[in-house]
Amino acid sequence: MAQYSETWMKLLAADGCRQTPARRVIVDILLESPRALEPMEVFSAGRERLANLGLVTVYRTLEKLEELGLVQRVHHHGGCNLYLRATNAHEHLLICSHCGKAEYFSGDNLSALMADITRTTGFAITEHWLQLFGTCPACTRSGEVIHA
Amino acid sequence: MAQYSETWMKLLAADGCRQTPARRVIVDILLESPRALEPMEVFSAGRERLANLGLVTVYRTLEKLEELGLVQRVHHHGGCNLYLRATNAHEHLLICSHCGKAEYFSGDNLSALMADITRTTGFAITEHWLQLFGTCPACTRSGEVIHA
DNA sequence: GTATTATTGAAAAGAGTTTTCATTATCAAT
DNA sequence: ATTGATAATGAAAACTCTTTTCAATAATAC
Structure with a gap:
């Protein structure tokens, strides 16, 4: 999935977003994960790559990525706060x-x-x-x- | 659905629960509703029938009813905190x-x-x-x- | 009726998410 | 490269939803 990292950043840019270190980290984590992640999990993993990443930025980025259709929320027994890369096809x-x-x-x-x-x-x-x-x-x- | 009200109360009793006014009100509201409801909606409707019903009791009753398989949580775009009467069949x-x-x-x-x-x-x-x-x-x- | 104990509602605590805001960093236009 | 406009950031506070705590009350069994 790592090859999509740059694609996502460009799609964000096309939407008027700036390309920041925080966004890169969050995008990479989502693309690398084999499973849906909670915002807090994205944050924890992100902090290991970007020392002072803020949880708020994770929330804002997830919201934007969902808006662009790049990630989707996953519902499960425990709740519906998991985020996973979306696919384009009808799957x-x-x-x-x-x-x-x-x-x-x-x-x-x-x-x-x-x-x-x-x-x-x-x-x-x-x-x-x-x-x-x-x-x-x-x-x-x-x-x-x-x-x- | 109103005819199930007594059935639910008996199932609760069979599980060791006491039959209280608060539970009756909550059970009735769930059975009368054509759509899944949020805890707060159950509470609001319940207050009209039982002046000092507590929101906590709504949460506790919903939890118990879900445990007994009488209601189920419904996931939707906005979240997954809606409760709806469940059916027995595989539907x-x-x-x-x-x-x-x-x-x-x-x-x-x-x-x-x-x-x-x-x-x-x-x-x-x-x-x-x-x-x-x-x-x-x-x-x-x-x-x-x-x-x- | 009485004793036992589940249940209650209010308040407090807790978890997760969103808003506010001053500072910083990105990008476009020089 | 420099600069200016403004998007983005992180920390703190606010907010919403849910759970826990606790003393008082009420339902059931005897």
């Missing part, structure tokens, strides 16, 4: 309940279901959320997962 | 983006998709969330929905 999330690893997949075809629901309920469906939870290959192998 | 949610009206539906068959994803990703899938958003018939008719 859905698959999340490991053990390590949090997030993977995108596509290939769902829910159009038949949609049509069926429109017919029976009268709702005009505009959006759908599909999210899967499970155990990733690495966690399955490690055997640490007892609640699989 | 999914359909929510009106305009008025919030929630409806359950069943009939999805995602097993083929699951099998496909298990094969390609190696994830052992344990759970899936499917939630649809759209405009309900009433809101469509009222014509108030411009962003349909």
